[in-house]
Amino acid sequence: MTLSTIAVTVLWIAVLTQFPSQRRAPIRRAVWLTMLLLAAIGTLDLTAIGARLDTAAGLPNAADLTQHVLGIVAATLARYCAVAIFGTEQQRARWSAARTTAVAAFTVICLTGLFAISPARTQPTDIALYADFPMQYAAHPEVLAYWAIFAVYLGTTFVIIARLAWRYGRTAGRSPLGGGLRLLAAGMVAGLTYLGYGTAVVAAHAAGIQGPFIRTAPGIIQALFGALIVLVAAGGVLPATQHWPVARQIGLYRSLRTLYPLWAGLYQAVPGIALDPVPGWTDRIDPRDLRMRLYRRVIEIRDGYLALNPVDVPGIEATVRAAAGRRPLSAADAAMVAAATRLELARRAELRGEARAGSGDPRAYREFVAGADLDSEVRLLRVVATNWPTISRAAETIERSSS
Numbered sequence: 001m002t003l004s005t006i007a008v009t010v011l012w013i014a015v016l017t018q019f020p021s022q023r024r025a026p027i028r029r030a031v032w033l034t035m036l037l038l039a040a041i042g043t044l045d046l047t048a049i050g051a052r053l054d055t056a057a058g059l060p061n062a063a064d065l066t067q068h069v070l071g072i073v074a075a076t077l078a079r080y081c082a083v084a085i086f087g088t089e090q091q092r093a094r095w096s097a098a099r100t101t102a103v104a105a106f107t108v109i110c111l112t113g114l115f116a117i118s119p120a121r122t123q124p125t126d127i128a129l130y131a132d133f134p135m136q137y138a139a140h141p142e143v144l145a146y147w148a149i150f151a152v153y154l155g156t157t158f159v160i161i162a163r164l165a166w167r168y169g170r171t172a173g174r175s176p177l178g179g180g181l182r183l184l185a186a187g188m189v190a191g192l193t194y195l196g197y198g199t200a201v202v203a204a205h206a207a208g209i210q211g212p213f214i215r216t217a218p219g220i221i222q223a224l225f226g227a228l229i230v231l232v233a234a235g236g237v238l239p240a241t242q243h244w245p246v247a248r249q250i251g252l253y254r255s256l257r258t259l260y261p262l263w264a265g266l267y268q269a270v271p272g273i274a275l276d277p278v279p280g281w282t283d284r285i286d287p288r289d290l291r292m293r294l295y296r297r298v299i300e301i302r303d304g305y306l307a308l309n310p311v312d313v314p315g316i317e318a319t320v321r322a323a324a325g326r327r328p329l330s331a332a333d334a335a336m337v338a339a340a341t342r343l344e345l346a347r348r349a350e351l352r353g354e355a356r357a358g359s360g361d362p363r364a365y366r367e368f369v370a371g372a373d374l375d376s377e378v379r380l381l382r383v384v385a386t387n388w389p390t391i392s393r394a395a396e397t398i399e400r401s402s403s
Helices: 003-021 026-045 047-057 062-086 089-094 097-116 141-172 176-206 217-241 245-269 280-285 290-306 316-324 331-351 374-386 388-402
Strands: none
Touching (some): 003 026, 026 047, 026 062, 026 217, 047 062, 062 089, 062 097, 062 141, 141 176, 245 331, 245 374, 316 331, 316 388, 331 374
16 A cells, blocks of 8 residues: 555545534535545545546546546635635635636636647557656647646745744644644645656756656655645644644643643742642553643642742743743744743742742733643643753753852
């Protein structure tokens, strides 16, 4: 079973399992239709399926033409979804369904017309030597124009989607949504590479160039197309996994364990935060009431931080950046880590008996942002837990410099 077959299977599973939940909202229907079209394109790219379609239609290269047309439609839908979900107000205001549909329809008409007057309509492609009919018949002007229109339309769309997906994937952070968007952006990069390499091969064929570059082209093009399908499939499925019961329980357990060292450190300094202190080994093996336990853990961590008087250290941001080393922090993460470092200094002072726990200073959270719900709160505290080595190094540097 090839990588493309696995990706197509995953896509079909995602399409079929998500259908009942995609019928209500127009944007969700558009996302689902995009995934459906991608699954169909990936299926037609399988040699056995494509050959059967060509035979049934009585038209050589019918599968290639169908893939390209479906690719235009899928790209148009994907661009609409990306702009509608992640675009700015200005981008959404510029979006015109009528204009976009007209451009896509005109592109499909051009492709179909150029295909109809090209040799590809009557002569089959040698799939052992060529990945697609534009490579074999690139010397014909109509086929060269066909590929140019196809590549420009998809390339423009891929760039728009990649920029939006990457930007908001970084904003979503280390969440299934953020990971899915970054995979989607990577898929668009793979798609751009596929188009760029395909264009180079078409141009080489048109110029009559031969050599290893041409002989290895089919395998490379198939690999790039497979990477596009795999990454988009993974990017589409990953955000949905957070709603799967088993995956949700695994996520709750991982969050519970990730936040345990943070909780344990605060419990040492402020024992009163814990209603029912839990040893590490018990926390590790107990699978019960994960969501409720995580909810309590988040509250107790926040109570512990509120009970501390944060230490204000001039230039702490620079110290944090130096402690991060080769692992640069985003602006939002840097603010969180700097605030957590101030609180870590207060926790250490409390353990040494050099400071008394406060009654709750609201200024402690000027930069230590609180989430709007449990999931967002956990994501923020995971930033602190993940960057704990940086926080510890920064706190140690400050303590050494002040001693």
